[in-house]
Amino acid sequence: MHVHVNAATSVDGKLSSRRREQIKISGDDDFARVDEIRATTDAVLVGVGTVLADDPHLTLDDDELVSAREARGEPPHPARVVADSRARTPTDARILDDEATTYVLVSAAAPADRRADLEASGAVIVEAGEERVSFPEACDALEARGVERLMVEGGGEVIFSLFSDGLVDELSLYVGSMVIGGRDAPTLADGDGFVADFPSLSLRAVERVDDGVLLTYDC
Ligand SMILES: NC(=O)C1=CN([C@@H]2O[C@H](COP(=O)(O)OP(=O)(O)OC[C@H]3O[C@@H](n4cnc5c(N)ncnc54)[C@H](O)[C@@H]3O)[C@@H](O)[C@H]2O)C=CC1
Numbered sequence: 630m631h632v633h634v635n636a637a638t639s640v641d642g643k644l645s646s647r648r649r650e651q652i653k654i655s656g657d658d659d660f661a662r663v664d665e666i667r668a669t670t671d672a673v674l675v676g677v678g679t680v681l682a683d684d685p686h687l688t689l690d691d692d693e694l695v696s697a698r699e700a701r702g703e704p705p706h707p708a709r710v711v712a713d714s715r716a717r718t719p720t721d722a723r724i725l726d727d728e729a730t731t732y733v734l735v736s737a738a739a740p741a742d743r744r745a746d747l748e749a750s751g752a753v754i755v756e757a758g759e760e761r762v763s764f765p766e767a768c769d770a771l772e773a774r775g776v777e778r779l780m781v782e783g784g785g786e787v788i789f790s791l792f793s794d795g796l797v798d799e800l801s802l803y804v805g806s807m808v809i810g811g812r813d814a815p816t817l818a819d820g821d822g823f824v825a826d827f828p829s830l831s832l833r834a835v836e837r838v839d840d841g842v843l844l845t846y847d848c
């Protein structure tokens with residue numbers, strides 16, 4: 630499986646403010662670029678922290694990209710995936726509408742009633758891991774369902790785990806020309822952080838987009 634992480638940060642590396650509300654960091658051209666990456670993937674993954682904070686939809690905005698997928702014999706939108714160890718995704722979350730398949734990755738610790746509620750709301754439950762979602766297991770399970778190209782849109786906890794598990798193949802990072810600040814604001818890679826064996830990336834491209842910079846890395 631090819632795992633492509635895409636995110637937008639401020640110049641000080643923040644994904645959002647300490648309030649964890651969605652902040653528009655990207656400009657129109659960068660959002661169009663994000664839509665194009667989505668269009669070439671089989672599934673788009675976020676953590677439940679992002680679902681609770683942003684209530685994202687994770688479908689394609691551009692009808693031409695939808696038509697191109699259909700012409701290739703693909704579903705109109707990539708599948709949506711939530712890493713949600715305890716099945717906390719709200720049943721009225723936008724990612725549970727019927728526009729695309731939605732997988733909710735849970736751990737063995739997810740309560741049975743919450744799993745049933747999510748299934749009744751249209752989610753496909755995939756169990757991977759004991760207390761927390763195990764991404765290596767989850768990737769195998771998704772691959773068995775036909776997901777070869779996985780895009781990850783955040784947030785910081787999930788991105789850290791994917792780097793920690795050595796699963797990231799590519800990183801696109803849009804750095805918007807703003808400062809957010811705040812020691813408790815989420816960053817690109819949160820989790821416990823690394824103290825040694827820091828993942829080292831290979832810079833492939835640098836490009837000006839909108840009023841910011843797009844950095845592309847092979848990982
Ligand atoms: N600027 C950008 O590009 C983006 C910004 N965001 C922002 O990021 C924030 C949300 O990020 P986070 O709070 O870090 O939440 P997150 O979206 O990374 O979700 C973390 C949650 O995922 C679940 N999870 C399950 N298995 C896991 C594992 N193995 N490793 C890590 N987490 C696992 C846990 O419940 C954990 O609390 C929001 O403020 C949102 O607005 C989110 C996506 C993109």
Ligand SMILES: Nc1nc(O)c(N)c(N[C@@H]2O[C@H](COP(=O)(O)O)[C@@H](O)[C@H]2O)n1
Nearest residue numbers: 637652653654655683685686687688782
């Ligand atoms: N690429 C990017 N730039 C920003 O400025 C952002 N705030 C985000 N946030 C993430 O975009 C997704 C929203 O999806 P929908 O438009 O609802 O489909 C979601 O993952 C946000 O957290 N991304």
